[in-house]
Amino acid sequence: MSFYKSFISERCEGESISSWMFRLQCSARRHPYVGEVESCRGRSIASSRQDPILSVETLSQTEANSTETNLLQDYDQGLTPAMAQAFAERNHIPVSLLTPLCVDKPFDDLYGHAKHPKGAPWVGTAIIPLHHRCSYCYQCVEEGVKATGLPVVQSCWRHVLMPFCSRHQTLLYDVSGKLSLNEDFPAAVFKFHWNRTFAVTRIDEHTRSDITRLRGAIRVQQRLIDLWDGTSDDFQRSANLGFVLTLFRMVLQPTYEWAYSKKEMFNKGGQPSVLGFYSAFYKLPLRATAVARARALFLVGLILGWIDEDEAKAPEFWDAFAPNCASVIWAHLPYHGPLRSWVRRELDLYKLGIFSRESLRDTLFGW
Amino acid sequence: MDVEQSLVAARTVLEGLHGFQYRLPGQDEVYEQLAVKVQQGLVGEMILVNGAPGSGVTSCLENLARSYPRQCIMLQSNLYHRDMTLTDRVCDAISMHCESESYKEPPAWLIEHAKLTGLKFLILDDLDEYIVCAKDIDRIMYEVSALVGWRGAFTVIVSTRSMKLIRRFIKYNSPKQRDFWVDGIVSLDKLDAMGAEFFHWNNQLLKLNIRWGGELQKIKYDFDFQIDSVMKFFELSYATKMIPTLKSELYSIRDGLSSEALHYELLQILYQ
Numbered sequence: 001m002s003f004y005k006s007f008i009s010e011r012c013e014g015e016s017i018s019s020w021m022f023r024l025q026c027s028a029r030r031h032p033y034v035g036e037v038e039s040c041r042g043r044s045i046a047s048s049r050q051d052p053i054l055s056v057e058t059l060s061q062t063e064a065n066s067t068e069t070n071l072l073q074d075y076d077q078g079l080t081p082a083m084a085q086a087f088a089e090r091n092h093i094p095v096s097l098l099t100p101l102c103v104d105k106p107f108d109d110l111y112g113h114a115k116h117p118k119g120a121p122w123v124g125t126a127i128i129p130l131h132h133r134c135s136y137c138y139q140c141v142e143e144g145v146k147a148t149g150l151p152v153v154q155s156c157w158r159h160v161l162m163p164f165c166s167r168h169q170t171l172l173y174d175v176s177g178k179l180s181l182n183e184d185f186p187a188a189v190f191k192f193h194w195n196r197t198f199a200v201t202r203i204d205e206h207t208r209s210d211i212t213r214l215r216g217a218i219r220v221q222q223r224l225i226d227l228w229d230g231t232s233d234d235f236q237r238s239a240n241l242g243f244v245l246t247l248f249r250m251v252l253q254p255t256y257e258w259a260y261s262k263k264e265m266f267n268k269g270g271q272p273s274v275l276g277f278y279s280a281f282y283k284l285p286l287r288a289t290a291v292a293r294a295r296a297l298f299l300v301g302l303i304l305g306w307i308d309e310d311e312a313k314a315p316e317f318w319d320a321f322a323p324n325c326a327s328v329i330w331a332h333l334p335y336h337g338p339l340r341s342w343v344r345r346e347l348d349l350y351k352l353g354i355f356s357r358e359s360l361r362d363t364l365f366g367w
Numbered sequence: 368m369d370v371e372q373s374l375v376a377a378r379t380v381l382e383g384l385h386g387f388q389y390r391l392p393g394q395d396e397v398y399e400q401l402a403v404k405v406q407q408g409l410v411g412e413m414i415l416v417n418g419a420p421g422s423g424v425t426s427c428l429e430n431l432a433r434s435y436p437r438q439c440i441m442l443q444s445n446l447y448h449r450d451m452t453l454t455d456r457v458c459d460a461i462s463m464h465c466e467s468e469s470y471k472e473p474p475a476w477l478i479e480h481a482k483l484t485g486l487k488f489l490i491l492d493d494l495d496e497y498i499v500c501a502k503d504i505d506r507i508m509y510e511v512s513a514l515v516g517w518r519g520a521f522t523v524i525v526s527t528r529s530m531k532l533i534r535r536f537i538k539y540n541s542p543k544q545r546d547f548w549v550d551g552i553v554s555l556d557k558l559d560a561m562g563a564e565f566f567h568w569n570n571q572l573l574k575l576n577i578r579w580g581g582e583l584q585k586i587k588y589d590f591d592f593q594i595d596s597v598m599k600f601f602e603l604s605y606a607t608k609m610i611p612t613l614k615s616e617l618y619s620i621r622d623g624l625s626s627e628a629l630h631y632e633l634l635q636i637l638y639q
Contacts, residue, residue, distance in 0.1 A: 026462030145483045150462060187463045194476030 019153035137165035172290035220301035239353030393550030421595030422551025453510035495529035
């Protein structure tokens with residue numbers, strides 16, 4: 001244990017469990033316990049040398065070890081002792097290093113889950129699933145590289161209502177959706193950023209030109225965090241989150257796609273029309289890019305009355321058709337179809353918090 | 368200790384598995400010059416460190432990597448990774464390598480990583496280990512020069528015994544190229560102290576009590592005081608003294624037996 005503590009850097013503040021485990025894996029690979037520096041497909045050469053003959057059986061075992069990793073395991077959503085044990089065995093590290101993380105309260109429990117009174121548990125989640133995680137703050141990644149030598153991924157980037165880095169107050173970038181399931185996601189993020197793809201440039205342009213709306217959206221995000229932190233009652237917190245999430249989902253539905261720069265709306269997951277209404281209602285926000293989520297947060301701020309409409313009407317040359325008052329948003333909620341009634345139903349389910357339909361700005365008459 | 372154990376211990380010493388390392392002044396000089404470069408963070412240089420076998424080139428580079436872990440990366444050649452380019456090995460050393468990607472030239476993110484972390488000194492001990500066939504020499508030289516000169520992010524410290532590589536390296540003749548020679552000559556006045564140190568080291572390792580003394584008077588000076596020859600002599604002396612029962616047969620050293628001949632005879636005794 002002391003051997004490992006000599007070279008493993010501590011978990012950074014806010015760092016996701018998967019990110020720290022990735023760093024742990026890298027350290028174990030660079031400083032294997034058996035004393036060899038190099039490794040061959042996840043297995044140290046020294047341990048290969050212990051085999052009398054590198055036989056076909058040994059090779060096939062090595063192959064099996066290399067593909068053993070279950071990429072769909074989401075360590076950030078709660079690390080179970082069994083998962084910790086499997087990880088420790090695979091990387092030849094003491095399991096005691098991971099045990100403290102098993103009792104760590106997952107981010108999901110803190111303010112990532114709105115308990116849906118009637119729905120399935122996944123309905124209420126505000127945590128972006130592993131296969132859709134794309135967002136990152138480059139400044140945080142850079143700080144991680146400086147401090148630890150490896151990029152560091154924060155857990156809060158997977159919260160759907162947090163399109164901005166809470167530390168640097170910057171809009172998050174999005175990597176290609178193909179990288180979401182990579183075990184070395186932190187490294188992939190760093191590489192992606194420096195490959196200077198069009199995506200990074202476009203988000204930089206967007207940040208420069210849409211600065212007024214983005215400032216408004218940051219304020220909304222901060223106010224939501226303050227609201228969750230200031231509410232000690234879990235039930236209240238869950239109801240508040242559910243209410244805001246419902247509005248957030250509403251403004252990310254295809255009905256409102258004219259309010260966004262279309263190409264920046266979804267990173268992965270195909271056309272929204274492929275999904276049925278109810279799937280789309282809950283899943284589309286989880287697929288949306290940080291740019292789209294920031295815009296949605298701005299619209300939610302308008303509906304909640306947290307953003308001044310005069311401020312919202314400030315001239316922007318980037319996206320001139322975006323709604324700038326709550327009445328426009330309500331006016332585009334279609335009379336026909338399930339969205340209107342479903343939103344109403346959901347808002348009523350979560351009205352036990354500080355929010356209610358009546359408290360919304362310019363709400364629909366007789367709704 | 369019975370005869371069998373003595374034999375095993377004597378073989379350990381004779382095969383050079385004792386781990387004794389004598390630090391020569393030349394090694395310290397080169398180490399200090401390299402350390403200054405690392406401390407100053409001078410990048411964009413190609414440095415060749417060379418020396419006689421056993422003069423401590425590898426130790427010098429290992430010490431450098433150990434003393435400056437935040438600035439230096441010591442790359443390891445791996446038999447199973449022949450297809451990897453030098454840049455791939457750098458990426459692998461910093462745990463940022465993916466099997467599906469390969470780089471001939473340093474990518475932008477690697478340069479940025481070096482700037483952020485300060486890991487700018489790449490140490491390649493025994494560069495000839497990276498070479499399988501003749502055309503690899505061109506490839507290696509291209510890759511080293513790409514790491515050094517492409518965007519000027521790294522300084523590459525190289526050691527090699529391949530004369531072809533050394534010739535290519537000198538022919539490269541860049542203004543930012545530096546050569547260091549680790550002197551492997553042991554001065555006569557230090558031989559005795561070195562021998563005593565060698566015996567003490569091995570006594571502690573093997574839990575024996577073999578005394579050093581008188582060997583220098585017995586030998587015929589047929590070696591040139593290069594460190595590897597001196598070490599070989601010490602190993603022979605120690606191994607000889609470990610087998611008291613066979614000692615009488617080895618007194619032929621007085622008759623002017625060369626160290627090569629003595630080594631051959633000892634091998635016959637120990638490995639029969």
